[in-house]
Amino acid sequence: MSTVVGSEGTTAETGTAAGAGRVRGITDWRPEDEEFWAEAGATVARRNLVFSVLSEHIGFSVWSLWSVLVLFLGPKYHIDAAGKFMLTALPTALGSVLRLPYTFAVARFGGRNWTVFSALLLLVPTVLAGIVLRPGVSYGTLLAVACVAGVGGGNFASSMANINAFYPQRLKGWALGINAGGGNLGVPVVQLVGLLVLATAGAAQPRLVPLVYLPLIVLAALGAALKMDNLPSLKNDKRALREVAREPHSWVMSLLYIGTFGSFIGFGFAFGQVLQVQFHHQFDTPVKAAYLTFLGPLLGSLVRPVGGRMADRWGGAKVTLVTFALMAAGAGLVLAASQGKSLPLFLTGFVALFVLSGIGNGSTYKMIPAIFQAKARDAVAAGTDPAKAEQDSRRRASALIGMAGAIGAFGGVLVNVAFRQSFLASKNGDAAYAAFLAAYVICFIVTWAVYLRPSAGKLPGV
Template sequence: MRRSVSSREVVRWDPEDREFWQRHGRRIARRNLALSVLCEHIGFSVWSMWSVLVLFMSPRIGLGFSPSEKFLLVVVPTVVGGVLRIPYSYAVTRFGGRNWTVCSTAVLLVPASLTTYFVQRPGTPLWVFVAIGAATGLGGANFASSMTNLSAFFPQRHQGWALGLNAGGGNLGVAVIQLLSLLVIATAGDTHPAYVTSVYLPLIVIAALLAAMRMDNVSVARAEPGTRREAMRSRHTWAISLLYIGTFGSFIGFGFAFGLVLQTEFGATPAQAASYTFLGPLLGSVFRPLGGRAADRWGGAQVTFVAFAAMAAGTAVLLVASSRGSFGLFVAGFTVLFVLTGLGNGSTYKMIPTAFARQAEREVVAGRDARSAFDRARRMSGAVLGIAGAAGALGGALVNLVFRATYSSGGSGSTAFVTFLVCYAGCMVLTWRLYLRGGHRREGTGPSALREGVGRV
């Protein structure tokens, strides 16, 4: 292993080599993981700002928007964050993980500053907030570059845990900003939304500086020409992207919309909504690495299938709660759904590196050099991580659009929940047909033994 001090570039990186991993790799990978979690966490917080700021918007502060307009303000950041995830994942392979993390974190000062300035200016037109909300989508795009970068640092046998921990730490940003809004409402009232956003200005600066000083670029993560095009031709790319729409799309869509749903469905006040909205994203974030860990042990497809089955059952509970007007059952059902989406997020992402590691195993058996085969697998995994991440974020926008359409018609959320139930059933069928039907290969058997037991998809 060599490192260029000026650029913090690590070359000859091979985490699959157990001796290398124990002697050098583990320490470097964990340091980069810790800083990646910090930067991604802040990115998610900035991205999800509007999920709480809309709770403050009322005629009392001169910003009396309708529920439909408020749903628009949570849809726009989700769409922009999803669209930008593909170029962000490419940026890591073009500029290096450390370099891009510094830039993508520092640029969050722009939407955070604009939000702090305008959010308490009475009479500000809706289009200004829509534009600022679009800029906060930059924080959501950070997820793709972060996950692509870390997939090169960790051996395949640990990627379920590592990617789950990184994503879970980032997802916690949704819960933390909602907790912060609750604290502001409890101490200063519901007319000071700028207090929520201003907290992140110094944190963004600190995180960018730490990333510049302590993170590394890994040469193996640099993309070869055509890697992304090749990934786009793989059926795994599109199948797993659809599954990730079901898991992460639900997590981020519910996270952004939950407070508005409580206000619209049950007439909750900002304080009441904020008192419940943080719990679901918090638990979903905590359970994401557990989903990755479970996938490391039992297989990503198995855990994902069970998660979708349970999500369908949880959605049925929401239908019952909505029809009966039961606030307690509704909140409990939504909270359980968040936990299940967290588990599914971790297990679905585990399926990506496993699928391409298996492909590399087959290439090695056919006579290809092992190092080049597994380096290519890591590059392909990084490309698909970005594509699936973008699809998942856009799925969150679809969730919010479904809610917006449902509540704009003046009805309850039952139509939306029936839609989600059908989607989860479809994801179960897809997982079964492509990844579970026909039996499973156990870890450490066949070609899997070539690279320390790859595990089941």
Template sequence: MTAASPPPAPQSRGGRWIQHWDPEDETFWNTTGEKIARRNLLFSVLSEHIGFSIWTMWSVLVLFMGPEYGLTPADKFLLTSMVTLVGAVVRVPYTFAVAVFGGRNWTIVSAGLLLVPTVAAFAVMEPGTSFSTFLLVGLLAGIGGGNFASSMTNINAYFPLRKKGWALGLNAGGGNIGVPVIQLAALAIIGASGGPRVLLGIYIPLIVVAAVLSALYMDNLASVKNDTGAAKDAARDAHTWIMSFLYIGTFGSFIGYSFAFGQVLQNQFDRTPLEAAYVTFIGPLLGSLIRPVGGSLADRYGGARITLWNFVGMGAATAVLIVASMQESLVLFTVAFVVLFVLTGLGNGSTYKMIPGIFQAKALAKGLRGEEAAAYGRRLSGASMGLIGAVGALGGVGINLAFRQSFLSYGSGTGAFVAFLACYAVCFAVTWAVYLRRPADRAGDTSTAPEEKPQLSYARV
């Protein structure tokens, strides 16, 4: 079969470019595609993993920064909010960089760029540095958040629709796990009486290794063209913004809590940096590990169904947190927070699986079939992922600002948790109304309507 021949076509356009890629063709996938896709997935995960670690390193560094640094709790929440904001904003250009430069090429560049915030933090991390300097250097760390968007857009193009939930979940989960890994590294360093510069020094050579391995073992797909029309079409599609809102509820919660958990333990329960570090990594670790499970469940049962019931669970866990916060029960608070982290990870996987499913369903509703439908779905889902990932990450900004205001106003995080509970209730209602409510009111539509709605409402998304 000639479909197996194209994989290595390295000379075109100055890099390792694969000219033909058709993962929906089972013969191509089984003989050639799967091996290449898995190899690219592996090194994409590595680069994204380190990117997440660098993005969230300030959630750890602020635990090191005692009274001698002169920062108030409000200063620290503002600092982590701004780092999260930059990570959200840069996801948009990072998404389209894959089409401009190629997935392999941009992974090399984006991995190398992580040296900038890491070296800068290494240089300024000492008492006496002004808050404005810390804030500026913290903003640089936001570029680590962009690696997620480019990585997900790249990997989305490699896998067939039936494998996307698993592949995207594994890719994102492997990246997300960079959060607990840097927190565990910090715990080991604190326990060994090390300092923040030791932590930063460990990551500098790891960044170089990730960039080199990406150069050696990853590929570019020539079929992923620079298509500004796809971005415009995705931005005009209502589902892009609906899914952005749902992703605020899942990933926004995950990244926001990852930055804030340790600070809440310190400020509300008077935990020392070491005591906080002993538990802060557990939630992000479990939430990262379960993300591929969320994607796999979505592959099997439908992302909308998993997402809907996941928001029910997130609301219940948040209600328990409110009770624990009011009763000042550290044990109940910690357990409920870890459960909430797990549910954010599960929801991350299920919501991201919905994205390619929605656009594939829209392609089928338009009458497209086969590779034409798959190409339409890849084009719009790849473009929308950057917008959805960026808006979703803004939820992390909101969470840190909500905690900041809650501590300023009430001296605890209870007020913030009440706001989060209301947000999850709205996310539940939107998921049901848009993707799961039976369209009985449209029974009189033309023949395309009954075909389109089930695609958007059940297993296909």
């Protein structure tokens, strides 16, 4: 019988779910040991994954709260389209900045402890939104409150770094895909909540949307406190970020993640506004736009684990390369549809971009631990102790997950700024769509040149 040793000196038999449930801190964790994994590790990892997904899901909903609330801001609020794009850009920006400290908070405070704290922190932007949303509130106040919602964006990085440490290499693509996909679902879910409020209470009741999330936040924090575990082995030295910052692959992966996750979160925040401005005759009321706003983020979230599975099977680089090629085609379709004023083609192209960005999210995140795993194998072949090489691989992968997550999320800011400038300049999004197409072509070229070009120094398994 394999055991997992608790941080207070107790030992729990994890061959049974009941035994696993008693452990809150773990000192003996060997996920690459197949016997340990089968008898003990899988049960504990799965439980932590479930409650990590729940907390991250709520975090994403709070982070994207203003993608819904801007639909309620009618003429009485005196905010034009450019001003609304700024309201969605600010929380995206803060969320991207917070991802780095959130990643290392897991190592500093423990995965369970930080999940509880970060979940409770979501009460701040939610309560503030419920208080200030009424006609007559100043635009500056709305900007400040919207910005605070960015704390929800940090939850993703800490959750991913934590779950990365729980799972063996062979299952990381699936586990990280499930964790991220479940979290990403918070975007369409909050949009469905907004649709429900619009369809029942009407556009005059925006405060009902954040109020729905208050009890859910408390439940997520309580579940993490009762069911999750700390992994003291995650305590990495403070050199991890400096090490990955000196690694060229880190910057390549950050660029690729801008193309995938930056697109997903940026489009998720902006899609409802784009529909209202680009096709204002068809979407002359907020509820009409809300009926379609959630569809793209929903599909993109659901396919993220599929992207991870595909990367597990065929390699992350190959899946990512094909994804960027198809995303470039999708952006071209959206541009053509915009110029031809074809709503069906426009919706088809945008939904395709959401789905493809979801697949790319899964495949790029699979590449991160695979890169350091390949480097660990090279280090062992050169004489490094296998245990040390494995530990270095995990802490560097966790550090890069935070770094790439932060930089990639900033891509969402760029998407919203691109839309804002495009609509300010020409009253349509054509310039933004052309910019997205060019960005996907660049990401395609970089992926091929670094990881798949025959003469490139390949990393096996990436």
